[in-house]
Amino acid sequence: MASEQATMLRINLDHSSPxxxxxxxxxxxxxxIETGALAxxxxxxxxxxxxxxxxxxxxxxxxxxxxxxxxxxxxxKRGVGTQVAPARVHRRVELTSxxxxxxxxxxxxxxxxxxxxxxxxxxxVSDTLEIPQGEEVVTVKRLRYADGEPLAxxxxxxxxxxxxxxxxxxxxxxxxxxxxHGIEIHMAQQQIGARLATAAEARILDEKPKAALLTMERKxxxxxxxxxxxxxxxxxxxRYNFSTTLFAQ
Amino acid sequence: MASEQATMLRINLDHSSPxxxxxxxxxxxxxxIETGALAxxxxxxxxxxxxxxxxxxxxxxxxxxxxxxxxxxxxxKRGVGTQVAPARVHRRVELTSxxxxxxxxxxxxxxxxxxxxxxxxxxxVSDTLEIPQGEEVVTVKRLRYADGEPLAxxxxxxxxxxxxxxxxxxxxxxxxxxxxHGIEIHMAQQQIGARLATAAEARILDEKPKAALLTMERKxxxxxxxxxxxxxxxxxxxRYNFSTTLFAQ
DNA sequence: CAGTGGTCTAGACCACTTA
DNA sequence: AAGTGGTCTAGACCACTGA
Numbered sequence: 001m002a003s004e005q006a007t008m009l010r011i012n013l014d015h016s017s018p019x020x021x022x023x024x025x026x027x028x029x030x031x032x033i034e035t036g037a038l039a040x041x042x043x044x045x046x047x048x049x050x051x052x053x054x055x056x057x058x059x060x061x062x063x064x065x066x067x068x069x070x071x072x073x074x075x076x077k078r079g080v081g082t083q084v085a086p087a088r089v090h091r092r093v094e095l096t097s098x099x100x101x102x103x104x105x106x107x108x109x110x111x112x113x114x115x116x117x118x119x120x121x122x123x124x125v126s127d128t129l130e131i132p133q134g135e136e137v138v139t140v141k142r143l144r145y146a147d148g149e150p151l152a153x154x155x156x157x158x159x160x161x162x163x164x165x166x167x168x169x170x171x172x173x174x175x176x177x178x179x180x181h182g183i184e185i186h187m188a189q190q191q192i193g194a195r196l197a198t199a200a201e202a203r204i205l206d207e208k209p210k211a212a213l214l215t216m217e218r219k220x221x222x223x224x225x226x227x228x229x230x231x232x233x234x235x236x237x238x239r240y241n242f243s244t245t246l247f248a249q
Numbered sequence: 250m251a252s253e254q255a256t257m258l259r260i261n262l263d264h265s266s267p268x269x270x271x272x273x274x275x276x277x278x279x280x281x282i283e284t285g286a287l288a289x290x291x292x293x294x295x296x297x298x299x300x301x302x303x304x305x306x307x308x309x310x311x312x313x314x315x316x317x318x319x320x321x322x323x324x325x326k327r328g329v330g331t332q333v334a335p336a337r338v339h340r341r342v343e344l345t346s347x348x349x350x351x352x353x354x355x356x357x358x359x360x361x362x363x364x365x366x367x368x369x370x371x372x373x374v375s376d377t378l379e380i381p382q383g384e385e386v387v388t389v390k391r392l393r394y395a396d397g398e399p400l401a402x403x404x405x406x407x408x409x410x411x412x413x414x415x416x417x418x419x420x421x422x423x424x425x426x427x428x429x430h431g432i433e434i435h436m437a438q439q440q441i442g443a444r445l446a447t448a449a450e451a452r453i454l455d456e457k458p459k460a461a462l463l464t465m466e467r468k469x470x471x472x473x474x475x476x477x478x479x480x481x482x483x484x485x486x487x488r489y490n491f492s493t494t495l496f497a498q
Numbered sequence: 499c500a501g502t503g504g505t506c507t508a509g510a511c512c513a514c515t516t517a
Numbered sequence: 518a519a520g521t522g523g524t525c526t527a528g529a530c531c532a533c534t535g536a
Contacts, residue, residue, distance in 0.1 A: 018513095019453075020524060046502060057526045059308075062503085070319075074434065075473065078503045084475025098300075186497050187321065193490030194443035194461040212443040212461050215490075223324065223522030225335025241442030241464075244493075248435050267532095269505060295521060306507045311522085327522045328515030 006045045006081070007038060013054055021056050025064035025194065030088065033073050033084055044074070044082040098144060098152060098233075099173025107146045109173075115141035116166040125157045130227050138163035140174075150205045151239055156231040178228065186223040191214050194241060197234075205236050212237040255294045255330070262303055270305050274313035282322050282333055293323070293331040314461060321496065347393060347401060347482075348422025356395045358422075364390035365415040374406045379476050387412035389423075392453065399454050400488055405480040427477065435472040441465050441491060446483075454485050461486040 011028040013021055032038040044050070044065075051061035065082060068074040076082045102109040117139050126133040137157050144152040156174060158164075164177035173174045175185055182247040193215045202209040260277040262270055281287040293299070300310035309485040314331060317323040325331045350427075351358040366388050386406050393401040405423060407413075413426035424434055442464045452457040463484040469477045 022524080048502090058528090060525060063524090065503095077534080078502065078532065081502060086470075126511075184497065188495045190495060191490050192441055192493070192495050194463045194465070194486035196445075196461050210459065212445050214441070214443045221335075237443035241440050244439050244441070246437045246439060248433065265517080295520090307509090312505090314522095325522065326515080327513065328520075330521060335512060 006043045008045060008053075009038075009050070011054060013056065022060050022063040022067065025054065025056070026067040029068060030071070030073060031062065033068075038084050040084050040087045042084045044084070046081060054076070054210065097175040098154075099176065102146050102151075105215055106178075108148075110145040110148075111170055111173075112143045112145070113140065113166050114143055114238050115139065116169075118160065121157075126231050131159055136160050140166075140169060144170060146239070148240065150236070151237045153201065153204060154231060154233040156229055158229050162228065164239040174229065174231075183228060184222060185220045185228060188218050188220040190216060190218045194237065201234060205234075207236055207238065213241065214242070216242075255292045255298075257294060257302075258287075258299070260303060262305065264304070267383055271309050271312040271316065274303065274305070274310065275316040278313065278317055279320070279322060287333050289336045291333045293333075295330060316336075346422040346424040347403075348425065351393075351395050351400075357397075359394040359397075360419055360422075361392045361394070362389065362415050362418050364388065365418075367409065370406075376481050379406055387410050389418060391418060395488070399485070399487065401482055401484045402450065402453060403480060403482040405478055407478050411477065423478065423480075432477060433471060434469045434477060435496050437467050437469040439465060439467045443486065450483060454483075456485055456487070463489065463491070465491075 009029060009032065011027075015021065015026050017024065029038070029044075032157075034044070038044075045053070047061045047065060048058055050065075051058045054056060054061065063122060065076065069076055071087055074082055075085045099109050099111075118136050119139060120134045121131050121137045123133055125131075125137060126135075131137060138160055140154075140156045140163075142154045142156075143150055144154060162178065162181060163185055164174070164181065168177040168180065172180070178185065195213055195215060196210045197205065197207050197213050199209045201207075201213065202211060205213075209215075214237050216231075216233045216235070218229070218231045218233070220231075222228055258278060258281065260274060260322065262273050262277075264270065266273065278287070278293075280296075287469050294302070296310045296314060297307055299305045299314075310442045314323060314325065318325055322334055323331055324334045348358050348360075367385050368388060369383045370380050370386045372382055374380075374386060375384075380386060387409055389403075389405045389407070389412075391403045391405075392399055393403060411427065411432055412429060413421075413423070413430065417426040417429065421429070429432065444464060445459045446454065446456050446463055448458045450456075450462065451460060454460075454462075456462075463486050465480075465484070467478070467480045467482070469480075471477055
């Protein structure tokens with residue numbers, strides 16, 4: 001039985017481009033899903049027809065489709081076919097920074113750098129960053145605002161040779177500033193907890209003493225496993241929470 | 250130049266097994282990494298030699314290696330080779346349940362089911378579970394202990410036809426009980442926040458009133474995007490925090 | 499039974515890294 | 518220049534689904 005409802009994708013591939021064909025295909029389909037040209041539940045052509053029409057081999061077409069399955073945008077079943085996944089499953093968002101989060105949700109982030117100092121490495125930080133104790137590291141203490149209100153107090157430690165300048169940290173988030181230095185964060189270990197605000201913390205965050213705070217401690221690493229950053233953050237629980245989308249292995 | 254330090258993996262593949270060759274290979278290498286037979290930083294054979302030695306095609310060997318790269322256990326660089334990733338990058342652990350977490354860290358979990366009722370669906374739950382308002386859903390309220398101390402108060406809503414029994418929930422975590430019914434959670438959306446304990450919450454959790462609580466609201470879906478579960482949990486911040494490992498896209 | 503995706507092969511050529 | 522992984526092809530056979 002010929003496929004009754006399969007959508008014919010309009011995709012132009014540039015076979016002479018240095019951009020891999022599977023990548024061009026995946027991006028094109030991804031765009032169609034994001035714009036709604038392909039609706040959730042809609043059926044795609046089978047991979048052999050798709051490959052033939054786009055003049056690529058079947059493994060290449062498969063690879064493109066598999067990329068989108070891994071992203072949760074497509075669902076494939078043997079004997080059935082390929083469908084666009086329900087909208088809510090699309091796109092895992094992970095490892096974004098607070099700055100990006102705020103900017104992305106339309107709130108206006110701003111940062112005050114309260115402290116920017118170079119000093120000997122404390123034992124705890126030494127462990128994380130794998131820098132010998134006593135060697136110099138940069139300590140940064142920042143107050144983050146959203147729409148003019150204080151939101152979070154963040155203390156970070158970085159190795160001297162990779163630390164962004166004070167000015168960069170005022171204009172960008174930490175991760176964006178690191179990226180400008182060619183440093184990509186690949187993995188982070190986080191612990192999220194809660195506690196009551198001290199008097200000093202309450203004052204600086206415009207909360208009452210003993211208000212609820214969200215706490216986050218993070219260690220971040222690059223793709224080679226080098227430790228890049230150690231951070232201890234506190235957030236006003238009245239104004240912020242962590243939203244995450246998790247996927248089963 | 251012949252490879253100087255590449256480790257020769259001892260892998261036996263069963264070419265007549267229904268288990269895919271790439272999967273057998275990936276599992277074998279994964280096991281060697283986990284047991285320490287392959288140490289972090291160690292170099293593997295190049296993929297062509299590996300494929301030849303194991304009598305599989307190069308794409309099959311590549312696929313096995315790629316699986317482990319996706320898991321963060323191997324790092325590959327063009328022109329350089331394949332190495333075992335630093336230990337801390339191995340294995341993303343996601344979407345585990347509190348019960349599994351506790352059992353895994355050697356603490357003894359226990360559960361009391363405080364309430365198990367069937368009743369009409371509240372508007373908020375109706376939205377999440379995509380069950381018409383007023384239709385019946387199961388509401389479960391559980392108190393979780395670790396090592397004899399109360400740790401968390403959890404309220405969950407599930408569709409009638411998939412809800413585990415009261416007895417199952419006493420012996421297992423919610424996700425394990427669902428799994429026993431053939432239901433696999435594939436994705437969950439979570440929000441983690443903090444607030445102060447009410448008098449009633451403090452009493453039941455053995456905390457002082459206005460102690461800090463961690464809050465978590467979760468919606469869980471299966472692989473087809475069907476809503477499975479809606480939960481609102483509170484944790485004693487003095488006894489628990491969320492540990493997560495995040496990976497950049 | 500026809501149609502689908504899942505696995506596998508045996509090559510080819512290219513791009514990047516290191517010395 | 519040698520060695521590595523990255524991409525791509527053109528087939529083959531199998532396993533599962535649904536009518």
